[in-house]
Amino acid sequence: MVNVGKRSGRPRAGEERLSREAILTAALRIVDDEGIDALTMRRLAATLQVNPMSLYHHLPNKAAVLAGLAELVFAGLELPDPGDAVPWDEQLKEAARAYRNGLRQHPNLALQVLSDTSAVSDVVVVTMEPFYLALDRAGLSPRQIFEAANTLIDFIHGFSLGEASVRAQTFELAPDLLTRVRALPADKAPTLTRIVDGLGVEGLAYDFDDGFESGLSTLTAGIAATARRR
Amino acid sequence: MVNVGKRSGRPRAGEERLSREAILTAALRIVDDEGIDALTMRRLAATLQVNPMSLYHHLPNKAAVLAGLAELVFAGLELPDPGDAVPWDEQLKEAARAYRNGLRQHPNLALQVLSDTSAVSDVVVVTMEPFYLALDRAGLSPRQIFEAANTLIDFIHGFSLGEASVRAQTFELAPDLLTRVRALPADKAPTLTRIVDGLGVEGLAYDFDDGFESGLSTLTAGIAATARRR
DNA sequence: TCCTAATCCATACGTTGTACGATTATGTAC
DNA sequence: GTACATAATCGTACAACGTATGGATTAGGA
Secondary structure (H helix, E strand, C coil): CCCCCCCCCCCCCCCCCCHHHHHHHHHHHHHHHHHHHHHHHHHHHCCCCCCCCCCCCCCCCCCHHHHHHHHHHHHCCCCCCHHHCCCHHHHHHHHHHHHHHHHCCCHHHHHHHHHHHCCCCHHHHHHHHHHHHHCCCCCCCCCHHHHHHHHHHHHHHHHHHHHHHHCCCCCCCCCCCHHHHHCCCCCCCCCHHHHHHCCCCHHCCCCCHHHHHHHHHHHHHHHHHHHHHC | CCCCCCCCCCCCCCCCCCCCHHHHHHHHHHHHHHHHHHCHHHHHHHHHHHCCHHHHHCCCCHHHHHHHHHHHHCCCCCCCCCHCCCCCHHHHHHHHHHHHHHHHHHHHHHHHHHHHHHHCCCHHHCCCCHHHHHHHHCCCCCCHHHHHHHHHHHHHHHHHHHHHHHHHCCCCCCHHHHHHHHHHCCCCCHHHHHHHHCHHHHHHHHHHHHHHHHHHHHHHHHHHHHHHHC
């Protein structure tokens, strides 16, 4: 087989074609556009117009690609710090909102990002600084700050996971919790049924933004109570 | 090739037969013992001493197997209700502890369980009843109960995800957050570094149980504050 | 000019999920 | 009993996957 239109071997000086970054960027685009299952090494190589095996020079295997994507998403997080201009709880909420928004940018990757512990690199650790900054002003002990930050982050993770799970499936959307509860036989979960019915008409559709804000308020109130008890 | 020891075609009346339940049970065992990657249709069929294609008579595809496993885990949850004998917040905490413990039984499945929205079946919805029971006693509006329950569940999910991610990898355990922060250049995240250093020696290893309890206390305190403001 | 390392390509192997059709038993209608 | 639809299993086969191996080509330093 003769090489037509495509040369083998190391590319000439000016024509660098592959790099870890370029690969990850292309991979991110595929995942965002077509879902995580659409990401295969062959497909990835095709969009880069390159032989599949060329990828392995820059990344050891597919798991490394996924880990790289998780890292990329985290690195893309930008948590603006309003500083001492606002009360500590509002400062904390701002950081949380930014964190959630960052994760929302790539719903198809949420699962990968949130579960890849190897992605807990320096990048991620540094991301948490704004949370500590805000909590430090609340009058907590180091241990309390540590626990509070973890709790808040766990909440954001759980929330984002649920949000992403819903947003990720473009097809076959399952009935959400509210409609499902209404379809339930009344004696299976009486209290649940009564409460959900009591929500009224405006509560028919679940609003993720409202849910997140509500969670943030509950958490900051709980943290404030902890601070007061000290 | 001659059939030795195994006949083709429909089994005779008294003969051992396949069923959705038997398949899922075997699948759960494989996942628990060897991880989610060990679960292949061929491997599953082999442990059942059956042809791989036989599985497809009871389940449409592998995704259905995984969804079935998620459902199975949820169905296995048993949230004991201490009733009115204890204060509402302790009642709520008990439900939360049981929920977390249920998810812990199958760390290799946590990812699947927590992300599979199609598993949000009646089984799962009913599981939430104890949370509503407890919250109903706290003096909240229906809307507040609804939001509080979601917040608590999101926290448990996020927490369980982190816990499972750590417990699932038997190999290549990454350094945890604490040791990683200590290895950080001091100027990258000064507050974070200072707080973690202030944790003292006893805080060297992260204790999941303590972390969970701390989160529960923060959340119940926050919910109590919401109730008071009503 | 030669050497080494970088970069990419071609081929190939084992494994995966599962489509398709054949095979054998069961349950029902006559 | 006989005929027939249906249920349950199996055998074969295929396309797609991740990637091991080894070879080709070139850049850049000695």
